[in-house]
Amino acid sequence: MVVIGLGGLIRIYDAGESCPDWPLCFGTIGFDISEEEQEAWYIENPDEVDSRGSGHRYTTFQIFTEWLHRILAGLVLGPLVILNWYMLRGSEEKVKFASTLTVVLIVWQGGIGWLTVEMDNLHWSVALHLSSALAFTMSMFWLWLTLTRTEDGLPGWLRFDYSISKKWKVRVGLLSIGVDGLPDSWPLCNGKIIDSVEDVVAQSQIIHRWFVGLMLIALIFASYSISNEQSGNNVLRNWIWGSTFFFFVNTSIGAIYVLSWDLEEGFFEFLSLVHLMMASLTFVTMAISWIGCSIAEDG
Numbered sequence: 001m002v003v004i005g006l007g008g009l010i011r012i013y014d015a016g017e018s019c020p021d022w023p024l025c026f027g028t029i030g031f032d033i034s035e036e037e038q039e040a041w042y043i044e045n046p047d048e049v050d051s052r053g054s055g056h057r058y059t060t061f062q063i064f065t066e067w068l069h070r071i072l073a074g075l076v077l078g079p080l081v082i083l084n085w086y087m088l089r090g091s092e093e094k095v096k097f098a099s100t101l102t103v104v105l106i107v108w109q110g111g112i113g114w115l116t117v118e119m120d121n122l123h124w125s126v127a128l129h130l131s132s133a134l135a136f137t138m139s140m141f142w143l144w145l146t147l148t149r150t151e152d153g154l155p156g157w158l159r160f161d162y163s164i165s166k167k168w169k170v171r172v173g174l175l176s177i178g179v180d181g182l183p184d185s186w187p188l189c190n191g192k193i194i195d196s197v198e199d200v201v202a203q204s205q206i207i208h209r210w211f212v213g214l215m216l217i218a219l220i221f222a223s224y225s226i227s228n229e230q231s232g233n234n235v236l237r238n239w240i241w242g243s244t245f246f247f248f249v250n251t252s253i254g255a256i257y258v259l260s261w262d263l264e265e266g267f268f269e270f271l272s273l274v275h276l277m278m279a280s281l282t283f284v285t286m287a288i289s290w291i292g293c294s295i296a297e298d299g
Contacts, residue, residue, distance in 0.1 A: 015062035016121035161233035
């Protein structure tokens with residue numbers, strides 16, 4: 001989650017191209033690179049000119065955020081995942097499979113990170129990078145679950161009722177997929193609730209809002225529906241309620257972010273980072289619910 005948070009910080013400070021090569025940074029292993037050194041590197045590598053123009057330069061702080069992101073992901077997290085897999089290679093099949101999946105996903109994530117740099121942080125590559133990071137996060141949680149169940153048994157807050165889990169597994173899975181955007185005023189977009197979409201990329205903000213609205217209705221309906229389920233085990237209900245609460249809070253944060261627009265200051269960008277992290281937390285909460293349902297079905 002720290003690495004995901006750093007990724008959000010990079011986006012906020014427009015530092016996604018602050019290390020234009022990979023895995024090095026302006027041909028070095030450091031981050032303290034002056035504007036003169038940046039210019040010299042661009043002259044030697046004319047095909048790597050920044051998408052903002054040949055004269056664009058980055059601050060040391062911007063370069064540092066991207067550099068630290070790579071250090072934590074590539075030199076800390078990656079090796080630890082591989083070491084984890086090596087230590088668990090003799091475990092039972094489910095644990096071994098889960099640990100192997102974490103290795104596959106961390107290697108995939110590294111490849112997507114390289115692609116993101118090569119594509120100069122195109123929107124779809126950044127979105128794929130974040131989605132892959134969340135998938136890896138859930139694979140680590142699944143590995144922890146399989147180990148916990150094998151060694152000590154599941155804690156009470158993850159013991160889902162089998163009958164309800166069997167019924168709700170598909171619904172929870174769909175909800176977890178759904179929770180993973182210059183208007184005049186929120187919730188309007190250009191003064192309208194509904195407007196025709198002629199350019200999907202340029203008008204992604206209004207599409208995002210429609211989708212958020214639909215997901216909020218779906219989560220509220222799911223929270224109401226599961227409340228009527230008769231069971232002494234309310235673990236799944238509590239996880240769905242928690243997901244709905246996080247989603248509602250994050251919708252409010254998104255609205256406050258839009259309304260924070262100031263002609264001179266622009267948006268309050270820190271809220272954008274909070275918005276991203278809360279969205280990730282909502283996804284993780286709902287995904288844990290789905291994994292819990294799967295674990296209950298496995299007995």
